[in-house]
Structure formats: structure tokens, C-alpha cells
Amino acid sequence: AQRVTQPEKLLSVFKGAPVELKCNYSYSGSPELFWYVQYSRQRLQLLLRHISRESIKGFTADLNKGETSFHLKKPFAQEEDSAMYYCALSSGGSNYKLTFGKGTLLTVNP
Amino acid sequence: GAVVSQHPSWVICKSGTSVKIECRSLDFQATTMFWYRQFPKQSLMLMATSNEGSKATYEQGVEKDKFLINHASLTLSTLTVTSAHPEDSSFYICSAVRDRVDGYTFGSGTRLTVV
Numbered sequence: 031a032q033r034v035t036q037p038e039k040l041l042s043v044f045k046g047a048p049v050e051l052k053c054n055y056s057y058s059g060s061p062e063l064f065w066y067v068q069y070s071r072q073r074l075q076l077l078l079r080h081i082s083r084e085s086i087k088g089f090t091a092d093l094n095k096g097e098t099s100f101h102l103k104k105p106f107a108q109e110e111d112s113a114m115y116y117c118a119l120s121s122g123g124s125n126y127k128l129t130f131g132k133g134t135l136l137t138v139n140p
Numbered sequence: 141g142a143v144v145s146q147h148p149s150w151v152i153c154k155s156g157t158s159v160k161i162e163c164r165s166l167d168f169q170a171t172t173m174f175w176y177r178q179f180p181k182q183s184l185m186l187m188a189t190s191n192e193g194s195k196a197t198y199e200q201g202v203e204k205d206k207f208l209i210n211h212a213s214l215t216l217s218t219l220t221v222t223s224a225h226p227e228d229s230s231f232y233i234c235s236a237v238r239d240r241v242d243g244y245t246f247g248s249g250t251r252l253t254v255v
Contacts, residue, residue: 064243064244066246072248073233073246073247073248073249074184074233074235074246075246076243076244079243116183116184126172126174126189126237126244127174127186127189128174128186128235128244129186130183130184130185131183132182132183133182133183
């Protein structure tokens with residue numbers, strides 16, 4: 031069974047501070063990992079996927095298979111980063127099912 | 141980019157009635173769509189996988205007779221909540237997959253309130 035754990039429900043930082051949203055996963059095969067973001071009153075949007083290895087809005091995430099983690103990081107948080115962040119896992123192959131973590135609400139204070 | 145339209149965005153219905161929610165892929169063909177349910181301040185729970193031209197695959201614990209899914213075309217999947225009860229009140233979200241490169245695109249969700 032696949033499982034995604036986001037240990038922090040809430041995370042509050044000040045503008046300009048570094049931020050790290052934690053994500054750990056449990057899956058026996060080779061998963062695909064994603065970060066989705068949901069801004070207030072907006073739909074879920076893809077932020078990052080590990081296979082693309084790109085930086086979006088200053089966020090990066092590295093898949094660490096040894097620690098089964100896919101933490102999301104940004105060196106300098108901005109107020110507009112305040113949102114709900116979901117880590118998600120897909121088992122890949124022909125199965126597109128996504129399993130979501132419970133989400134972390136990030137608040138960036140001025 | 142890929143766009144998924146979900147309608148209605150909110151609906152209030154009386155207990156015992158049925159409600160249909162539509163999910164359309166506007167600029168691509170989606171062979172697979174997913175329906176999620178989100179409780180307040182909780183994560184998205186996958187309800188079912190909808191494949192065009194075949195029966196939906198339901199997750200464990202989801203009543204297939206209560207949550208009817210139809211995926212009759214490559215651009216439309218519908219979720220019908222039958223004989224709705226107050227405990228069915230929730231936020232329902234669909235997502236569609238175009239291909240593995242583009243990944244998943246989400247609808248804006250439907251807030252269902254059963255009174």
C-alpha cells in the first residue's frame with residue numbers, strides 16, 4: 031500500500047525566511063512524487079514533480095529514496111506563498127492513481 | 141495548458157434527492173479521470189477511477205451504488221450522488237489525465253450541501 035505523510039499541519043514563517051515542508055512516503059516500488067499547491071479559493075495546481083527536477087516559484091524538492099522523503103524547500107519565503115501544500119505519490123506505470131498527504135498550511139507573515 | 145471544468149461549483153439539495161456533478165476536459169481528451177472527496181481541513185480521498193468506455197473502479201469503502209460514475213466520452217465524466225443524505229455533504233473534486241508528461245489537472249471542485 032502507498033502512503034504519504036506530511037507531519038506538519040501548520041507551518042508559519044516570516045517573509046524572507048527559509049521554508050521546508052516535509053513529506054515522507056511509503057511505497058515498495060519506484061514512485062512518482064508531486065507537490066500540489068492550493069491557494070485560497072483556487073483549485074489545486076501542480077507545483078513540482080520529481081521527474082522534471084525543475085524549480086517553480088523558487089521551490090525545489092529532491093527525492094531521497096534512502097530516506098523516502100520528498101521535502102519541499104524555498105530559501106526565501108514570500109507572502110504570496112501562503113497556501114495549502116499537498117505532497118502526492120503515484121505508483122507510475124499504467125496506474126495514474128494519486129495518493130495525497132494530509133497537507134500543510136503554510137502561512138508567511140510580513 | 142490542460143483545463144478541466146467542473147460544474148456546478150456548489151449545490152444545495154434536499155435529503156433523498158440525487159445530484160449530478162460534471163467534469164469536462166476542455167482542450168484535451170482524457171482517457172482517465174478521478175473523483176476525490178475532501179472533508180473540511182482534510183486531505184483529498186480518492187473515491188474512484190473513471191475510464192472512458194468502461195466501468196469505474198471504486199476505492200475500498202466507497203459505495204458504488206451511491207456514487208454513480210459515468211465516463212461516456214473522452215471529455216466528460218459525471219458523478220451522481222444518489223439519494224443524498226447530510227453525511228454526503230462534502231467537497232468533490234475531479235481530475236483528468238491527458239498523458240504522463242502533463243500529469244494531472246484538477247477541476248475547481250463542487251461544494252455539495254445536503255439539507
